[in-house]
Amino acid sequence: xxxxxxATILAAGxxxxxxxxxxxxxxxVSIAEMNWASAGVxxxxxxxxxxxxxxxxVNLVTGDTMPTFASMNEKAEPDLAxxxxxxxxxxxxxxxxxxxxxxxxxxxxxxxxxxxxWIPKFLxxxxxxxxxxxxxxxxxxxxxxxxxxxxxxxxxxxxGWNCQISTANLYKALGADKLGFDLVDTGSAxxxxxxxxxxxxKKIGWLGYYWAPTAILGKYDMIKLPFGVEHDKKEWxxxxxxxxxxxxxxNGYPVAGVYTIATKAxxxxxxxxxxxxxxxxxxxxxxxxxxxxxxxxxxxxEDAAKYFLQSYPDLWTTWVSPEVAEKVKAAL
Amino acid sequence: MALxxxxxxxxxxxxxxxxxxxxxxxxAIDDGFKGLVRSYAxxxxxxxxxLQTFLNFLERxxxxxxxxxxxxLMLTIVYFGSRDLKVTIGTAFAMFFIGLFGLWNxxxxxxxxxxxxxxxxxxxxxxxxxxxxxxxRVQSFVNPILDVMQTMPSFxxxxxxxxxxxxxxxxxxxxxxxxxxxxxxRLTNLGIRLVDKEVLEAADAFGSSSWQKLRNVQFPLALPTxxxxxxxxxxxxxxxxxxxxxxxxxxxxxxxxxxxxxxFFTVGFLNGFALVAIAIIFDRTSQAYGKRLQKHSEVVHG
Numbered sequence: 001x002x003x004x005x006x007a008t009i010l011a012a013g014x015x016x017x018x019x020x021x022x023x024x025x026x027x028x029v030s031i032a033e034m035n036w037a038s039a040g041v042x043x044x045x046x047x048x049x050x051x052x053x054x055x056x057x058v059n060l061v062t063g064d065t066m067p068t069f070a071s072m073n074e075k076a077e078p079d080l081a082x083x084x085x086x087x088x089x090x091x092x093x094x095x096x097x098x099x100x101x102x103x104x105x106x107x108x109x110x111x112x113x114x115x116x117x118w119i120p121k122f123l124x125x126x127x128x129x130x131x132x133x134x135x136x137x138x139x140x141x142x143x144x145x146x147x148x149x150x151x152x153x154x155x156x157x158x159x160g161w162n163c164q165i166s167t168a169n170l171y172k173a174l175g176a177d178k179l180g181f182d183l184v185d186t187g188s189a190x191x192x193x194x195x196x197x198x199x200x201x202k203k204i205g206w207l208g209y210y211w212a213p214t215a216i217l218g219k220y221d222m223i224k225l226p227f228g229v230e231h232d233k234k235e236w237x238x239x240x241x242x243x244x245x246x247x248x249x250x251n252g253y254p255v256a257g258v259y260t261i262a263t264k265a266x267x268x269x270x271x272x273x274x275x276x277x278x279x280x281x282x283x284x285x286x287x288x289x290x291x292x293x294x295x296x297x298x299x300x301x302e303d304a305a306k307y308f309l310q311s312y313p314d315l316w317t318t319w320v321s322p323e324v325a326e327k328v329k330a331a332l
Numbered sequence: 333m334a335l336x337x338x339x340x341x342x343x344x345x346x347x348x349x350x351x352x353x354x355x356x357x358x359x360a361i362d363d364g365f366k367g368l369v370r371s372y373a374x375x376x377x378x379x380x381x382x383l384q385t386f387l388n389f390l391e392r393x394x395x396x397x398x399x400x401x402x403x404x405l406m407l408t409i410v411y412f413g414s415r416d417l418k419v420t421i422g423t424a425f426a427m428f429f430i431g432l433f434g435l436w437n438x439x440x441x442x443x444x445x446x447x448x449x450x451x452x453x454x455x456x457x458x459x460x461x462x463x464x465x466x467x468x469r470v471q472s473f474v475n476p477i478l479d480v481m482q483t484m485p486s487f488x489x490x491x492x493x494x495x496x497x498x499x500x501x502x503x504x505x506x507x508x509x510x511x512x513x514x515x516x517x518r519l520t521n522l523g524i525r526l527v528d529k530e531v532l533e534a535a536d537a538f539g540s541s542s543w544q545k546l547r548n549v550q551f552p553l554a555l556p557t558x559x560x561x562x563x564x565x566x567x568x569x570x571x572x573x574x575x576x577x578x579x580x581x582x583x584x585x586x587x588x589x590x591x592x593x594x595x596f597f598t599v600g601f602l603n604g605f606a607l608v609a610i611a612i613i614f615d616r617t618s619q620a621y622g623k624r625l626q627k628h629s630e631v632v633h634g
Contacts, residue, residue: 066595146498146580147384159577159586160593185586186499188578190487194494195580201366201495202373298358303351 026056027269030078032063033301036189037215037294038287039083042108044305046082046277049316052331053324054273066160069093072263073101079266080277083108086257088162093261103267105260105274110281113256114224115163115211117154117170121221123205133174133225140180142205146195152181155195155208158188162241167209169240169248170227184208196220211256213284218292227252280319286312306332369496380502387501390448394440402440403427410613414620419613426609435606441583442573443610449505449569450614453513454562461520461561462546471521478514486511486575499580507579508572515564523557524550552626559622566614570607 029050033043043060050056061068061078069089071077073096086093086104096102117133123142130136136143140152154171157163171183186192192208193216199206200220210217212224231252239245260277267274286308294304309316309332317325336344369376394402406427411420430439464471486507493503527550535549551558577585584603591600 064593066593070595147388147500158593159590164590184499185580185582187580187586187589190491191494191499191579194491195499197495198498201369298355298362 026050026054026272028057028059029080029266029270029273030059030061032068032072032078032081033060034063034065034068034081034083037291037301037304038109038213040301041287041290041294041304041308042082044301045308045316046080048305048309048331049276049320049324049328050270050273053320053328054270054276056270056273065089069261072261076101076263076265079263079269081261084259084261085113086259086261087254100264103262103264105262105277106279106281107258108260108281109213109258109287110283111255113211113213113258114284115209115253115256116224117167117207117227118210118217118222118224119205119207120200121223122203124223130225132228134228136207136225137174137176137179137181139205143181143207144204145182145184146198147184148182152179153184153207154181155192155206156183156185157209158186158192163209163211165243166236166240166251166253169242169245170251173248173250181207196222213287213291215291215295218288219295231255276320276324280316282315286315365492366495376496380497383505384500384502387444387448387505391441391444391501394444395437399431399436410617413617415624416616416620419616419620422616423613426613430606430609433602433606435584435587435603438582438584438587438603439606439610441581442570442585442607445501445504445508445573445576445581445583446566446569446610446614449508449512449572450562450566452505453509453516453565453569456509457513457516457561457565458520458558461517461558462524464517464521465524465550474517478517481510482514486572487578490575490579494579501581503579504576504581508569508576511572511575512565512568515568516561519557519561519564520554523554523561526557527553555622555626559619559625562622563615563618566618567611570611570614573607 031043031046031050033040047058047060051058063071063078063081065085065088068078068081069084069092072081073092093102093104097104117136119130119136124130127139127142130139143152143154145151145153154167154176156167156171168183171177171181176183184195186195186208192210195208196206196210196216197220210222216222227250229250229252231254232249233254235249235251236254239248240251260280262274262277266277290304290308290311293299293307294301297303299307309328313325313329316328320328403424407420407424410423411417414420427439430436460474464474489510490503490507493506497503497506524546531549531553532545535545540548573581573583573585574588575585577583577589584606587603588600588607591597591603
């Protein structure tokens with residue numbers, strides 16, 4: 001993968017250097033605008049750069065991990081998913097790549113997605129003894145369950161996501177049930193976000209699964225608690241990620257791989273833009289800053305994409321050739 | 333597109349407020365709302381606590397009772413409601429299959445939820461409908477509100493509701509009732525308004541008070557329409573179960589959501605059909621019961 005990337009970057013450099021300006025016609029491209037903030041902004045950034053820098057006609061298709069993947073895999077539509085968390089569909093994706101239907105391009109989030117159990121920062125400041133998840137579980141009184149004040153709660157990730165299974169297994173491994181903690185089903189991303197917002201507005205404790213980079217973490221200050229063990233991939237694949245695993249052990253969350261995925265049709269249609277799709281990546285801190293700006297200013301994905309292009313030219317000009325960069329700058 | 337090149341800009345771009353103005357306004361409203369939540373959090377919590385306790389109790393009652401007792405009770409209610417052996421046997425079969433596929437507990441959670449929501453919607457909706465039929469002014473005031481309730485995408489009000497109440501059965505119930513109550517109100521109003529003028533004149537001639545007129549004339553004659561309203565309310569409550577699951581209500585809806593997100597067609601269909609079965613049981617029982625209530629049989633929807 002890295003070799004391939006290096007080769008592409010090299011090739012891109014040569015290509016750009018040779019001055020054979022991106023004369024090739026790009027055509028019409030559909031990009032999946034996923035329904036969470038960071039992916040939505042990425043889609044808008046891609047749209048802006050592809051339209052203004054490469055002369056593509058871009059239409060955005062609203063998406064969500066599973067339906068979008070199924071559609072790309074079966075129907076080759078949409079052409080491009082800028083931010084795709086591949087772990088949830090690893091096997092199917094590998095098969096699709098092997099059969100040449102899909103292409104895994106750049107890792108959009110260079111550090112990958114961070115996931116784990118988080119608590120609000122104000123709670124960590126008030127209780128400096130809470131350093132790990134196990135410490136938090138010693139204080140059931142700090143994390144009241146939403147429907148039963150007598151119990152405490154660990155907020156689970158929404159149903160149908162892979163993290164739901166792993167979170168449930170870790171909950172079991174920690175024996176949190178005996179410590180007075182219920183595993184609360186949040187139902188949807190909106191439910192999970194709402195429960196965090198609710199806890200922050202009321203200044204009560206909250207413990208549960210979340211991931212970065214996300215707008216919520218840009219908006220609300222949260223601290224990720226370690227489990228005190230390293231991520232053990234073998235155990236993870238054998239049990240932690242398997243539903244109803246009989247005897248789960250404690251395990252750390254893996255760093256999720258977040259890649260851009262393109263259909264074969266895209267490489268044929270938008271060959272000129274392929275180098276861009278294979279090189280562009282940003283780090284979690286940049287994304288979090290952009291998302292924080294977005295929620296602070298109530299901006300749309302499009303506003304945030306423009307804000308990013310205006311504020312971080314040093315980062316994004318490295319993704320494209322100087323001519324393309326000029327065109328994009330002119331359009332801003 | 334091309335036409336706009338030769339036209340003054342004002343005609344091609346709608347004179348909208350500037351982005352920054354709109355943004356400031358939105359932020360102000362959002363912050364105001366958050367401030368309200370912050371200052372009234374404890375009062376709100378105390379206010380919904382009884383409802384939360386009741387919902388928890390009912391769910392535990394439905395899930396925690398041994399299944400033969402629940403099933404026997406259900407069949408008894410269905411039989412005495414419908415007086416129809418076919419419906420009762422059908423119910424027994426449907427519930428048996430729901431249990432066979434391991435959905436018994438989920439079905440009970442959903443049943444508890446829909447029962448509460450339906451009762452709530454009927455008890456709340458009927459008086460409003462009667463008031464609307466009485467006073468034209470109330471009708472013209474309530475109708476647009478009902479339009480909003482039925483068309484507003486549920487997540488628009490679910491997000492603030494979750495922010496206020498947290499996640500769980502209370503916000504779920506609010507969402508379901510908002511969606512399911514309009515047909516109850518509308519059809520109660522309509523049924524009473526459609527009662528024959530001559531019948532009312534006769535009642536007046538015999539010197540009935542307005543309360544007697546409502547109880548003994550209008551209500552019985554409006555009953556078929558009101559029953560249709562109750563029936564629609566039940567159906568809509570069940571349809572909203574999936575959306576309620578999005579804010580942390582368990583049961584069949586949660587399975588459907590998980591199945592959608594994972595693209596498990598079979599699980600989705602199994603849970604979906606369990607919902608359909610429960611809906612049909614509710615429907616047939618309430619319809620037959622409604623029919624028996626009226627001595628004056630009119631056209632009943634079915």
